[in-house]
Amino acid sequence: MDQEGIQSFLIVFSIIAFALALTVILLFAIFQKRKNKLVRIQQETENKFKEEIIETQIEIREETLRNISWELHDNIGQLLTLAKIQLNEADETCGNVSEASETISECLKELRNLSKLINPDTFTSLTLIEALEMEIERFNRMKYLETTLEYNLETFDLNTKVETIIFRMLQEFFTNTIKHSKATQLKVKLTYSEETLEIKAEDNGVGFDVSQLSRGIGLSNIKNRAKIIGADAIIESKKGEGTQFLLTYKNK
Structure with missing residues (x-):
C-alpha cells in the first residue's frame, strides 16, 4: 500500500x-x-x-x-x-x-x-393566635410554668389545615417542655411579614442532646408535620441551656 x-x-x-x-x-x-x-x-x-x-x-x-x-x-x-x-x-x-x-x-x-x-x-x-392564647392562659392558670406570648399581628391569612398543623407542632413542644424540661418559663413569639411566618418557642429547662432527637416521638412528630406543610423546623438544645423550637413557614 x-x-x-x-x-x-x-x-x-x-x-x-x-x-x-x-x-x-x-x-x-x-x-x-x-x-x-x-x-x-x-x-x-x-x-x-x-x-x-x-x-x-x-x-x-x-x-x-x-x-x-x-x-x-x-x-x-x-x-x-x-x-x-x-x-x-x-x-x-x-x-x-x-x-x-x-x-x-x-x-x-x-x-x-x-x-x-x-x-x-x-x-x-378560632385563629392560630386565639388558640395559642387559650393554651397559654391554661398553663398560667394551672401554674405549670410562667408562659408568655408575643406577636406582631393578631390575624394573618393562613389555610385552616396549616394553622392546625402548626398549632399541633407547638402543642408537641409545649408537652415536652412540661413533661421533661423541668422549665419554669416558656416564651412564644410569632412574627408575620411579607407572607412569611416565623415562630420561636423556648424554655429555660434542663435541655438535652439534640443527637438523640430521633428517639423522642413527640419532637420527631414536629419534623414530620413540618414536612407536610413545607415548613422549616429546627430544634436546638444543649444540656443545661434549655430548648428552642424555630419554625419558618412561607405562605403560598
Whole structure:
C-alpha cells in the first residue's frame, strides 16, 4: 500500500473511531439521563408515599382527638354538671360542699377549654393566635410554668389545615417542655411579614442532646408535620441551656 493509501486509511479509520466514540458518549449520556430520570421519579414516588403516610397518621390523630374532645364535653362534662347540681341541692351550710361545688365549676371550665383545644374543628372559629392564647392562659392558670406570648399581628391569612398543623407542632413542644424540661418559663413569639411566618418557642429547662432527637416521638412528630406543610423546623438544645423550637413557614 502506497503512502497516499495509508493516509486515506488512517483518515477513514479516524473518522470511524471518532464516530464510534461519539456514539458511545451519546448513548452513555442518554442512558445516564434516563437513569437520573428514573431515580428522580422513584424518589418523588417514595417522598409522596411517605407524605401520604404522614398525612394519614395526622388525620387519624386528629380524628382521635376529635372523638376525645366530644367524649370530654358530652360524657365527662355531663357527669360533672350532674355532680355540681347534686352538691347544690345538698346542705349548703356545710363549707366543704360549697368548696367542692366551686372546685367542680373550675373543673368544668378547664374541661371545656381543653375540649376546644384538642378538637380540630376549633380552627373553623378560632385563629392560630386565639388558640395559642387559650393554651397559654391554661398553663398560667394551672401554674405549670410562667408562659408568655408575643406577636406582631393578631390575624394573618393562613389555610385552616396549616394553622392546625402548626398549632399541633407547638402543642408537641409545649408537652415536652412540661413533661421533661423541668422549665419554669416558656416564651412564644410569632412574627408575620411579607407572607412569611416565623415562630420561636423556648424554655429555660434542663435541655438535652439534640443527637438523640430521633428517639423522642413527640419532637420527631414536629419534623414530620413540618414536612407536610413545607415548613422549616429546627430544634436546638444543649444540656443545661434549655430548648428552642424555630419554625419558618412561607405562605403560598
